[in-house]
Amino acid sequence: MPWSPPVTMAPMADTPDADSTPALRTLSLTKRFGEVVAVEEVSLEVRRGEFLGVLGPSGCGKTTLLRLVAGFERPDAGGIEIDGRVMTGPRRHLPPEERRVGMVFQESALFPHLDVAGNVGFGLPRRSRAARVAELVALVGLAGLQHRMPHELSGGQQQRVALARALAPDPALILLDEPFNSLDATLRSQLRVEVREILRSAGATTLFVTHDQGEALEISDRVAVMRAGRIEQLSTPSELYLRPVNRFVASFVGEANLLRGEVRHGEVMTLAGRFRAANGTLADGVRAEVLLRPEQLHMLPVARLSSPPRPESVLRIVRRVFHGSEVHHVLRSPEGVELEAATSSSATLEIGTEVIVHARAREVPVYPLPGDSAPAA
Amino acid sequence: MVTMASLRAARNRSGARPAAPPAWLVGAGVLIALLGLLPIGYLLVLAGSSEDAIPLLLRERTLGVLLRTLLLAATVTAASVLVGVPIAWLTSRSDLPARRAWTVLTILPLVVPSYVGGYAVVAAFGPRGALQSLLEPLGVARLPELYGFPGAALTLTLFSFPYVVLSVRGALATIDPAFEEVSRSLGRGPWRTFLGATLPQLRPAITGGALLVALYTLSDFGAVSLLQFDSFTRAIYVQYRASFDPTLAAVLALMLVACTAGVLIAESRLRGRARYHRSGGGATRRASVVRLGAWRWSAAAFCAAVVGLAVVVPVATILFWLGRGIGAGEPIDLVWGAAGNSVLASGLAAVLAVLASIPVAVLAVRHGGVIGATVERATYAGFALPGIVIGLAFVFVAARYVPSIYQTLPLLLVAYLVRFVPEAVGVTRGSLLQVSPRIEEVARTLGRRPGAVLRQVTLPIIRPGLIAGGALVFLTAMKELPTTILLAPTGFDTLAVRIWSATSEGFFARAAPPALLMVLVAAASLWFVLRLERER
Numbered sequence: 053m054p055w056s057p058p059v060t061m062a063p064m065a066d067t068p069d070a071d072s073t074p075a076l077r078t079l080s081l082t083k084r085f086g087e088v089v090a091v092e093e094v095s096l097e098v099r100r101g102e103f104l105g106v107l108g109p110s111g112c113g114k115t116t117l118l119r120l121v122a123g124f125e126r127p128d129a130g131g132i133e134i135d136g137r138v139m140t141g142p143r144r145h146l147p148p149e150e151r152r153v154g155m156v157f158q159e160s161a162l163f164p165h166l167d168v169a170g171n172v173g174f175g176l177p178r179r180s181r182a183a184r185v186a187e188l189v190a191l192v193g194l195a196g197l198q199h200r201m202p203h204e205l206s207g208g209q210q211q212r213v214a215l216a217r218a219l220a221p222d223p224a225l226i227l228l229d230e231p232f233n234s235l236d237a238t239l240r241s242q243l244r245v246e247v248r249e250i251l252r253s254a255g256a257t258t259l260f261v262t263h264d265q266g267e268a269l270e271i272s273d274r275v276a277v278m279r280a281g282r283i284e285q286l287s288t289p290s291e292l293y294l295r296p297v298n299r300f301v302a303s304f305v306g307e308a309n310l311l312r313g314e315v316r317h318g319e320v321m322t323l324a325g326r327f328r329a330a331n332g333t334l335a336d337g338v339r340a341e342v343l344l345r346p347e348q349l350h351m352l353p354v355a356r357l358s359s360p361p362r363p364e365s366v367l368r369i370v371r372r373v374f375h376g377s378e379v380h381h382v383l384r385s386p387e388g389v390e391l392e393a394a395t396s397s398s399a400t401l402e403i404g405t406e407v408i409v410h411a412r413a414r415e416v417p418v419y420p421l422p423g424d425s426a427p428a429a
Numbered sequence: 430m431v432t433m434a435s436l437r438a439a440r441n442r443s444g445a446r447p448a449a450p451p452a453w454l455v456g457a458g459v460l461i462a463l464l465g466l467l468p469i470g471y472l473l474v475l476a477g478s479s480e481d482a483i484p485l486l487l488r489e490r491t492l493g494v495l496l497r498t499l500l501l502a503a504t505v506t507a508a509s510v511l512v513g514v515p516i517a518w519l520t521s522r523s524d525l526p527a528r529r530a531w532t533v534l535t536i537l538p539l540v541v542p543s544y545v546g547g548y549a550v551v552a553a554f555g556p557r558g559a560l561q562s563l564l565e566p567l568g569v570a571r572l573p574e575l576y577g578f579p580g581a582a583l584t585l586t587l588f589s590f591p592y593v594v595l596s597v598r599g600a601l602a603t604i605d606p607a608f609e610e611v612s613r614s615l616g617r618g619p620w621r622t623f624l625g626a627t628l629p630q631l632r633p634a635i636t637g638g639a640l641l642v643a644l645y646t647l648s649d650f651g652a653v654s655l656l657q658f659d660s661f662t663r664a665i666y667v668q669y670r671a672s673f674d675p676t677l678a679a680v681l682a683l684m685l686v687a688c689t690a691g692v693l694i695a696e697s698r699l700r701g702r703a704r705y706h707r708s709g710g711g712a713t714r715r716a717s718v719v720r721l722g723a724w725r726w727s728a729a730a731f732c733a734a735v736v737g738l739a740v741v742v743p744v745a746t747i748l749f750w751l752g753r754g755i756g757a758g759e760p761i762d763l764v765w766g767a768a769g770n771s772v773l774a775s776g777l778a779a780v781l782a783v784l785a786s787i788p789v790a791v792l793a794v795r796h797g798g799v800i801g802a803t804v805e806r807a808t809y810a811g812f813a814l815p816g817i818v819i820g821l822a823f824v825f826v827a828a829r830y831v832p833s834i835y836q837t838l839p840l841l842l843v844a845y846l847v848r849f850v851p852e853a854v855g856v857t858r859g860s861l862l863q864v865s866p867r868i869e870e871v872a873r874t875l876g877r878r879p880g881a882v883l884r885q886v887t888l889p890i891i892r893p894g895l896i897a898g899g900a901l902v903f904l905t906a907m908k909e910l911p912t913t914i915l916l917a918p919t920g921f922d923t924l925a926v927r928i929w930s931a932t933s934e935g936f937f938a939r940a941a942p943p944a945l946l947m948v949l950v951a952a953a954s955l956w957f958v959l960r961l962e963r964e965r
Contacts, residue, residue, distance in 0.1 A: 124870055148873035155874045161867040165889045175875030214871075221875065 073136040075100045075257035076121065076225055081130035083116055090116040091127070092281035098225070103251065103258045105272030107265055109304070113281040114261045118227050121259065122155055123148035135224045154218030154256075158230040160210035162202040168213050169198040175221040188216040192250055208239050215247060219254050226251065228260040232267065244271055265305050269293070277301050293345075295330065299419050302343045307380075309349060309391045310341040312421070320418055323365040323385065324349060324409045329418035343417040346380055346394035351407040361408045367391065369405045383407065450796040451879050457788035458800070462807035465847055468814060468822030469686060472679045475825060479676040486680055495684060498660040501581060501653070502646045502688075508586040509642045510635060512735055513593025518623070519728050520594075521601045523719045531732045532598075538739035539591040540951040542908040544651025544929050545944050546588040549743035550580060551655055552750055552937040559749045559937075581658035587739040588652070589645045596638030597631055604630050619719055633699060640696040647689050648815035650911040655932050661685040662817045662911065669915070675825050682818045693813050747944045754938030764927070764942040771923040774838065774913070775906035778845035779853075779899040785846060786853035786898060791883070793854075794861045795869075805854065812851035819848050820915030841916040845906055852905060853898040856961070860894025861887070897961055904954035908947065924950075 076098040083091040090113045098104045106114045119125045121132055123139065123146060131141035134153065139146045154175075162171050172188050173181040189198055192212040202210060211231055218226055231247070232240045248271040251258050262268050268275050269289040276286040277300075285297045296302035299310060313322035315334040320327050320342050327342045334340060354366055367383035370390075379400045383391045393409060401407065476482045485491060519525045520532045538546070553559045555575050564572075573579075604627065612626040613619070650662040657663070661681055668678045721728055785808075793805040811819065823844045827835040834840045864887060872882040888895070910925040917926060924943040931940035 122870070122874060124873075147878070148870065149876045149878055151874070153874050155871055157867040157871070159865060159867060161865055161871050163868060163872070163886055163890070165886075165892075174872065217871070217875070223874075227874075 073100075074098060074133075075102070075135060076259060077133040078117075078121070079131045079133075081117070081120060081127050081132065083113075083120055083125060083127050089281045091120060093130070094278075094281075094283055095130075096276055096283060096286060098257055098259055100257055101255055103248065103260065103271065103273045105268035105275040106259065106261045106278060107268040107275050107305070108263065108278035110263050112278045114263075114278050115229060116281075117278070118229055118259065118261050121225070122153050122227055123151050152221070152224040154221070154223035154226045156211065156214045156218050156226070156228045156231045158233045160202070160207075160214040160234075162210055162213055162217075164202050167199050167201050168194065168205070171202070171213055172216045172220050174217060184220055188220050191219070191254065192216045193246070207235050208243050211235070211243060211247075212250075215250060219250075219256060224257065226256045226258045228258060230262055231260075232262075232264075240267075247271075269305065275305075277304060279304075295417055296343065297331070299341065302417065302419075307346050307392055309344045309346065310419070311344060311391070312339065312341050312389075314339050323367075324411050327411075327413070327418065328415045330415040331417050334418060334420065338420050340418050340420045343419070344411050344413070346392040347378070348411045348413055348416075349391065349393035349409045350411065351381065351383070351393050351395070351401060351409055353401065354406040354408060357408070365408050366406050367409060369401055369403050369407065372400060372403060383409065450792055450800070453880070454788050454792060454796075455800060457785075458792045458804040461785045461789055461850065462804040464843070465808045465810045465850065467826065468819045468847065469810060471822050471826050472682055472686075472818070475675055475679040476683055479679075481676055482680055485677050486684070491677075491681065491684070494659060494661055494664045494681065497578075497658070498647065498685070498688065501578065501585070501658065501660050502643045504578075504582045505585040505589065505646045506639045506643045508582065509590035509593050510639050512586065513590040513638060514597055514631070514635060515728075516590075516732060516735065517594045517597035517601060518627075519721075519732065521598050523721050523728065524725065525721065525732065526725065526729050531729075531736070534736045534740055535594055535732065536591045537952075537955065538588045539595075540955040541588055541739075541743060542651060542910065542925065542947060542951065543585065543588055543645075543649045544655060544910050544925065544932070545947050545951070546584050546743060547652040547655035548928055548932040548937075548940050548944055549746045550584045550587075551575070551932060552940070553742050553746040555580075557935065557937075559746050576657045578658055580656035581653050581660070584652040584656060585646050585649060587735075589642045590735075590739075592641040592645065593635065593638035596634045596641070600631050600634030601627075637696065637699055640692050640699065644689060644692045644696070647685065647692065648817075650815070650817050651929060655929065661688070662815060665817050665821060666911070666914075669821060669824070675821075678821055679825070682821055685815060686813075686818055689813060689815060744948065747941050747948065750937045750941035751945060754941055757938060759938050763939075764924070764946065767922045767924050767927045767943060768946060770921055771907050771925070774841060774845065774917075774921075774923060775903045775909075777838075777842055778849055778906045779903040781842060781846045782849045782853040782902045783857070783895050783899045785850050786857040787883075787888070787895075789850070789854050790857040790861050791887075794858055795866065805858075808854055809851050811847040811849070814848075816848060816909060816911040817915070819844055820912040823847075823912075824915050836916070836918050838918060838921070841913065841918070841921075844912050844916050845909070848909065848912055849902045849906055853902050856894055856898030856901060857891065860891040860897075863894075864890050897957075900957060901954070901961070904950060904957060907950045908954075 074097040077096075079095050081091055081094040082089065092113075094117060096104075106117060108114045116125060120127050120140070121134075126145050127140055132139040134151060138144055139151055163174065166174065168189065169185050173185045176184055185198070186195075189195055192215055194209060194212055194216070197205070197209070202213070205213065214231070215226075228247075232244050235243060244267055260268070260272065269292070272289060274286060274288050275292055277284045277292065279300055285292060285301045287295075292301065292305045296305060296308075302308040302310065311320075311322040311324055313320040315321075315336050315338045317336065318328065318334060320329070320334070320340050322342055324344060329340075351369075354361060364386055367385050369381050370384045371382040373380040373382065374397070375394075377397060378394045379397050381393045381395065381401060383393060385391070391409065395401070516531070516535050520528055520535065525531060541549075551558060554572060555561075556572065558572075561569065561572055608626050608630065609622055612622040617625060647660075648662070650666065653660045654663045654666060659667075661684065665678050665681045665685070668681060669675075789804055789808050792801040794801075823840060824835070827840050868890070869882050869886060872886045873879070877885065907923075908925060910929055913923050913926055914929065917923065922930075924947055927943045928940045928947060931937075931943075
């Protein structure tokens with residue numbers, strides 16, 4: 053039996069503190085497949101109305117996490133609450149049909165034997181169906197296409213129908229599993245903005261899985277970066293970019309220059325200068341890496357310097373990558389380390405130019421190198 | 430990278446084994462699987478519980494049946510290879526005149542049921558057959574003896590050699606022509622190229638086709654019974670009619686199953702390895718056409734002779750006797766009753782087989798694991814058992830435990846179900862694989878229980894496949910003979926039984942109308958199977 057959704061989209065207020073209850077909470081969620089741990093000790097909260105992205109390389113467990121929340125998989129340990137109701141816990145496992153989640157998959161998975169109205173109305177009780185279907189079809193901008201069959205729709209239209217179908221019963225949570233993956237690049241960036249707007253105007257709470265960092269950063273309120281079943285960092289897109297907690301997050305989110313150096317007087321000495329750790333203090337003698345984004349690195353051609361630089365800090369431009377408004381210069385150090393420095397497209401330097409680099413930032417994320425706290429020489 | 434790869438593998442695996450299947454699904458699947466295992470199980474119990482089983486097994490007569498069966502299978506297989514390989518090569522690689530037409534005509538005999546073939550051979554070349562009655566005015570009183578080994582071997586070869594043609598044609602289409610071109614460029618002529626470069630690559634395909642021919646020959650009842658050759662199937666039937674002691678029939682049936690199982694195992698081993706011989710990726714070019722030159726018309730004559738015997742003679746014989754029968758005032762309308770029975774029994778069998786295929790296919794495709802695989806394999810047992818064995822087992826079970834259903838339509842339908850459910854499972858499974866599991870998962874999140882998802886989403890989507898599977902079973906069941914002979918209610922004649930019994934008694938004119946109808950059914954089923962394959 054389909055559960056009956058309330059007619060309006062206002063958040064349900066059946067408990068006094070309904071608004072402070074998170075829409076989704078997972079507690080130490082763990083799922084193994086044989087010997088492989090797909091999801092390990094994942095605890096996260098999604099607030100009402102929030103759009104939370106789960107970002108990670110393929111195989112990191114993000115899809116399994118989504119399927120656990122939806123109820124398609126049963127966790128080996130941990131619990132799941134949706135709107136404060138226990139979905140999964142010790143001796144309890146609600147099937148997907150009782151969870152009030154709406155799902156949109158990578159392939160639109162529309163019912164091929166039903167038209168647009170039939171698809172959108174599938175989860176609705178018969179009496180309120182027609183009006184609600186019309187409302188939803190209009191919301192996703194497909195008014196007038198109600199009687200098209202799925203194969204008569206474009207890829208983008210199919211995904212919008214899938215979204216309308218998921219939203220129709222007013223679920224507590226919308227789950228998006230790489231929903232833009234099967235679309236081409238232009239349509240993709242256009243549709244993700246539209247989808248975000250639709251979900252915002254519907255007041256929906258969303259958990260969104262993707263391996264595309266641009267996508268995640270662009271439309272999420274907060275992003276959880278996953279690796280090997282664990283959440284490495286959960287924060288706002290700008291936090292992720294500016295203050296990644298470790299090397300993996302730093303290089304997975306945006307482009308990262310990790311410059312090695314030794315700590316002296318609390319500062320890491322690198323070829324781009326000396327930096328203080330923004331994320332803690334460092335003992336002298338430790339070797340560490342500092343994170344500098346390409347736009348933080350400034351190049352100075354050696355030819356324009358008044359005094360000759362130390363030879364080990366001279367880099368040569370080996371490649372240029374055009375990105376539209378900016379150009380990335382790939383630099384190579386005498387030891388073969390490659391760095392990237394961005395300039396605006398109007399201020400590029402020629403390939404082969406010898407430069408030194410520096411950064412204006414003084415406090416940057418620093419990651420001590422493992423097992424290297426006391427260098428021998 | 431290693432951990433990421435293994436994690437990915439884990440996720441893929443997770444897609445293949447979701448939550449445990451609902452109990453009702455497992456129940457239905459297990460029931461159908463048990464039904465599939467019932468015939469062989471009961472025959473084993475029957476033979477095992479008798480002290481005579483071992484002596485019977487080693488009796489001279491039993492061994493004689495075994496030797497005769499193996500001799501027949503070997504002869505038919507060898508003859509089919511000798512006929513089938515040249516035809517496959519000629520129709521796919523040479524400039525044979527009217528190549529397209531030969532391609533279809535040489536596959537056509539495959540769908541003619543063996544008892545129709547047997548009828549055609551007997552009614553054409555047998556004593557008092559069409560040929561003799563045409564030659565009688567010329568003073569020919571006797572034709573060479575047809576009954577027994579020569580007639581059985583001839584009939585079975587004529588109607589099973591297309592297995593070799595199909596298999597070899599398939600291989601010829603996938604072999605990279607580069608091998609042959611290299612051989613030619615190294616100075617070998619077309620003939621030495623065929624022997625040295627092409628034939629070795631065709632070996633798996635030839636063996637595969639040959640094994641199918643052997644399987645067909647071992648399981649065949651229609652041709653050997655009409656041509657009175659005592660191989661296993663006929664011996665089992667004769668034994669069953671002659672005495673009420675089921676032990677010897679059961680022992681013979683088990684020996685036959687052992688033979689067919691051996692062939693099937695060899696075939697499945699081979700199929701696993703045959704993939705090796707395919708050419709690699711990339712666009713395969715079409716092989717160049719070999720010019721036959723002076724041989725062109727001899728090759729066409731060879732094809733014409735084969736098609737003449739396997740297609741023209743049966744059709745001409747049926748028409749000849751149809752004309753004779755009408756001339757002699759043979760009532761044709763008798764055939765409609767039998768046709769009605771055929772349609773009724775086959776139609777019900779088709780519905781049952783499709784319904785039964787659903788839980789089996791869903792378990793196998795969606796849930797997999799030990800239960801799914803076991804249930805699916807058990808239902809395939811029906812595929813491996815010759816019809817006479819299934820029929821015999823159900824006769825014994827019913828006579829012993831539920832005499833009230835012995836010789837009733839429901840029992841016949843149960844036997845049909847066991848025999849034909851593999852076909853339906855194959856088609857249902859194929860359509861189910863086309864449906865993304867995500868579609869079913871979406872339906873779950875929209876508030877449907879697994880049963881409702883099956884009813885409202887999965888089944889409507891695969892409905893064309895279900896209908897196709899049903900039609901396939903219907904057409905196959907129309908042609909079924911041995912199970913029907915053993916289990917049909919008294920007086921419940923089907924077309925197949927009518928052809929067989931009229932031919933056995935020498936009433937060639939009476940067998941002609943149902944035989945004609947059966948050829949039409951066979952042609953329909955060929956057309957249908959071809960269409961089904963094109964859609965894949």
